[in-house]
Amino acid sequence: MSTGDEIQAHQFQTPKSTSTSNGGNDGGDFNALMMTMELEFTRPQVGQVLVQNGKHEDVDAKKMHGVISRTLISHVFTVGQKFAIEFCGNNYLVTVGGISNDVMQLVEGDDEVDERTSSSNNNNNNNKVKHQRGLFTSSTTLIFETAANSGIKISGQKSSVMNSTLFKSKEFSFEKLGIGGLDKQFEDIFRRAFSSRIFPQSVVQRLGITHVKGMLLHGPPGTGKTLIARQIGKMLNGKEPKVVNGPEVMSKYVGQSEENIRALFADAEAEYKQKGDDSELHIIIFDEIDAVCKSRGSVNSGTGVHDSIVNQLLTKIDGVDALNNILLIGMTNRKDMLDEAILRPGRLEVHIEIGLPDEAGRAQILKIHSNKMSENKFLSKDVDVSDLAKKTQNYSGAEIEGLVKSAVSFALTRHVNVADITAEIDEDNIKVTKDDFDRAFSEVVPAFGAATETFERCRLNGMISYGSRFEKLLGTSSALVEQVRVSEKTPKLACLLEGGVGCGKTALAATLAMNAEFPFMKIVSADSMIGHNEMSKVQTLAKVFDDAYKSNLSLLVLDDLERLLEYVSIGPRFSNVVLQALLVLIKRQPPKGKKLLVIGTTSNKLVLDDMGLTDAFDATVSVPSLTTDEATAVIKEIEAFRVEDVDAACAMLDHQTPIKKLFVLLELARHGRSDHDAMDDANAISLDRWINCMEDLST
Numbered sequence: 239m240s241t242g243d244e245i246q247a248h249q250f251q252t253p254k255s256t257s258t259s260n261g262g263n264d265g266g267d268f269n270a271l272m273m274t275m276e277l278e279f280t281r282p283q284v285g286q287v288l289v290q291n292g293k294h295e296d297v298d299a300k301k302m303h304g305v306i307s308r309t310l311i312s313h314v315f316t317v318g319q320k321f322a323i324e325f326c327g328n329n330y331l332v333t334v335g336g337i338s339n340d341v342m343q344l345v346e347g348d349d350e351v352d353e354r355t356s357s358s359n360n361n362n363n364n365n366k367v368k369h370q371r372g373l374f375t376s377s378t379t380l381i382f383e384t385a386a387n388s389g390i391k392i393s394g395q396k397s398s399v400m401n402s403t404l405f406k407s408k409e410f411s412f413e414k415l416g417i418g419g420l421d422k423q424f425e426d427i428f429r430r431a432f433s434s435r436i437f438p439q440s441v442v443q444r445l446g447i448t449h450v451k452g453m454l455l456h457g458p459p460g461t462g463k464t465l466i467a468r469q470i471g472k473m474l475n476g477k478e479p480k481v482v483n484g485p486e487v488m489s490k491y492v493g494q495s496e497e498n499i500r501a502l503f504a505d506a507e508a509e510y511k512q513k514g515d516d517s518e519l520h521i522i523i524f525d526e527i528d529a530v531c532k533s534r535g536s537v538n539s540g541t542g543v544h545d546s547i548v549n550q551l552l553t554k555i556d557g558v559d560a561l562n563n564i565l566l567i568g569m570t571n572r573k574d575m576l577d578e579a580i581l582r583p584g585r586l587e588v589h590i591e592i593g594l595p596d597e598a599g600r601a602q603i604l605k606i607h608s609n610k611m612s613e614n615k616f617l618s619k620d621v622d623v624s625d626l627a628k629k630t631q632n633y634s635g636a637e638i639e640g641l642v643k644s645a646v647s648f649a650l651t652r653h654v655n656v657a658d659i660t661a662e663i664d665e666d667n668i669k670v671t672k673d674d675f676d677r678a679f680s681e682v683v684p685a686f687g688a689a690t691e692t693f694e695r696c697r698l699n700g701m702i703s704y705g706s707r708f709e710k711l712l713g714t715s716s717a718l719v720e721q722v723r724v725s726e727k728t729p730k731l732a733c734l735l736e737g738g739v740g741c742g743k744t745a746l747a748a749t750l751a752m753n754a755e756f757p758f759m760k761i762v763s764a765d766s767m768i769g770h771n772e773m774s775k776v777q778t779l780a781k782v783f784d785d786a787y788k789s790n791l792s793l794l795v796l797d798d799l800e801r802l803l804e805y806v807s808i809g810p811r812f813s814n815v816v817l818q819a820l821l822v823l824i825k826r827q828p829p830k831g832k833k834l835l836v837i838g839t840t841s842n843k844l845v846l847d848d849m850g851l852t853d854a855f856d857a858t859v860s861v862p863s864l865t866t867d868e869a870t871a872v873i874k875e876i877e878a879f880r881v882e883d884v885d886a887a888c889a890m891l892d893h894q895t896p897i898k899k900l901f902v903l904l905e906l907a908r909h910g911r912s913d914h915d916a917m918d919d920a921n922a923i924s925l926d927r928w929i930n931c932m933e934d935l936s937t
Contacts, residue, residue, distance in 0.1 A: 250314060271378065297330075312375070314374070453568070456592070458785075470567065480520075484529030528572045528576055548580065594632055645674040704864060711861065730834045734839075754835075790832060791832075798841070824836055903931055
């Protein structure tokens with residue numbers, strides 16, 4: 239207002255429950271409990287000069303509160319109202335940013351309306367301007383803020399009010415953000431990285447702590463590490479996060495890689511010099527950080543660039559002039575490759591493992607990716623999300639997304655006319671059904687899932703009970719599996735199946751695995767390592783065990799240990815490097831909360847005894863060859879002969895017959911016979927043909 243301006247004034251009556259005669263606080267609803275006030279110089283040029291010179295004017299919050307209280311007690315303030323005040327020789331313009339009281343008082347035009355009585359009229363008055371008001375009393379808490387680049391720094395502000403401006407929203411809905419199955423990880427991230435930043439700086443200073451400056455997200459590919467980092471940037475107010483891929487930092491020019499690291503922190507460093515602890519949070523997201531922060535001395539490039547990059551990054555995060563307004567988020571699949579110095583407290587001190595989602599997490603992810611289909615009536619009613627969550631054991635978030643995409647592709651293909659792809663499509667009849675998801679399961683297989691098909695190939699003839707010895711053998715082995723599943727005192731168990739060649743050890747191990755239905759099951763055999771050198775084999779074995787530890791319940795089958803060890807009787811010769819690796823890996827206890835069952839098979843137990851490998855196993859189970867009676871039981875079970883020929887055929891067998899050799903003989907006799915050997919029963923084998931096969935193989 240200027241002198242001589244004509245204005246219209248309307249009297250404002252405070253609510254009757256609040257008395258303003260003595261300036262006291264009688265607890266009325268209209269009293270302001272808290273007011274936020276933003277300070278700036280009345281002459282902006284003063285602040286600009288201070289900012290340009292890298293300085294700022296300190297304003298003691300307690301003293302400023304006293305000046306305003308003595309001057310403006312019992313005044314009614316409106317949100318957005320401005321007033322000027324003199325403090326310590328400087329003139330400040332104060333803007334009321336927010337008012338909190340028990341009852342929000344709103345002004346619409348010329349009338350004062352209580353929010354409790356105006357809710358029914360709000361819909362009809364949306365075009366009217368509404369202002370929040372409150373009475374400033376001696377008990378009102380004042381929170382001072384400063385405008386950007388104002389040149390003012392608030393000091394000594396003591397408040398129990400949380401910093402609500404850090405996040406864009408007061409409530410988080412992870413499903414709306416497109417994040418599923420990571421609630422526990424977000425709790426850890428919030429507790430370690432953001433809880434201290436929500437409290438006022440005065441509280442943090444009195445606690446004598448500094449904010450967390452870095453966190454590392456590690457885990458298998460496709461589990462949501464990059465997604466978490468991306469969504470954290472969207473959730474926070476302030477500066478836009480800087481996203482950099484590890485390889486992008488590297489440069490062929492001398493010193494340019496280190497300069498790229500310094501450039502990432504330049505903005506945060508400049509603002510911290512101006513505002514100190516009042517500066518905004520700067521987030522730097524480092525994807526594939528293992529490409530840059532390899533262990534110093536591990537890269538023999540001759541230039542030492544990798545070591546210099548690590549040194550530069552360590553200096554910026556936790557050097558002499560360390561910044562307190564940065565948060566570095568690194569992501570990697572290979573935590574073991576990082577330099578140990580960058581993982582210590584003060585640097586990337588928060589290590590969050592983003593593992594495979596559990597059943598509840600998988601259900602969340604499936605709902606996120608099928609939500610649009612369900613809303614638009616494209617999802618068939620026979621699709622049960624909870625049932626799909628049970629079937630997707632050991633699927634990562636990315637693999638679940640791929641599963642949904644595969645199912646949709648099958649549904650869309652049904653409505654495509656290959657003869658005329660320009661034909662009109664009936665959109666209303668597009669449905670993604672349960673059959674589409676069943677077909678997608680065969681197409682999208684989890685990288686860390688159970689190798690069911692591999693185990694099926696290990697027992698092509700199935701499992702046939704040949705008597706009491708088999709039942710006892712299967713019962714003992716199954717008991718060991720259950721011990722790992724239910725016992726809290728047996729996180730790791732190693733069982734060795736030993737017996738002659740072809741007696742069914744691998745088939746028994748495959749049967750135990752398939753009956754166990756552990757989330758992670760894998761078979762390791764020598765045929766998958768043909769052509770590998772010793773170090774390559776060791777790395778493969780170590781990776782298999784590391785993958786197993788990523789699941790809560792895992793089963794590994796080490797098939798034909800002699801072949802893995804490259805043992806031959808002539809020489810003799812074996813790989814000591816692989817032997818030592820197996821001894822360490824089999825004996826090593828899994829991480830806390832993880833369980834592992836290792837099943838090994840061998841046809842030469844005496845050799846493993848000499849090597850000391852047998853001692854690494856907790857239990858040894860012998861798998862015998864078949865006696866004549868047991869072979870008879872097998873032949874009767876598969877109905878290979880006519881009933882009257884069974885005894886005569888079995889009498890020709892040895893007293894100890896490996897079951898694998900028995901099946902080879904039966905298949906040879908069944909499929910290798912000539913036309914004159916054929917009988918009325920197409921599946922039965924004649925005694926003559928059986929005798930010929932026995933004589934042919936014995937010679």
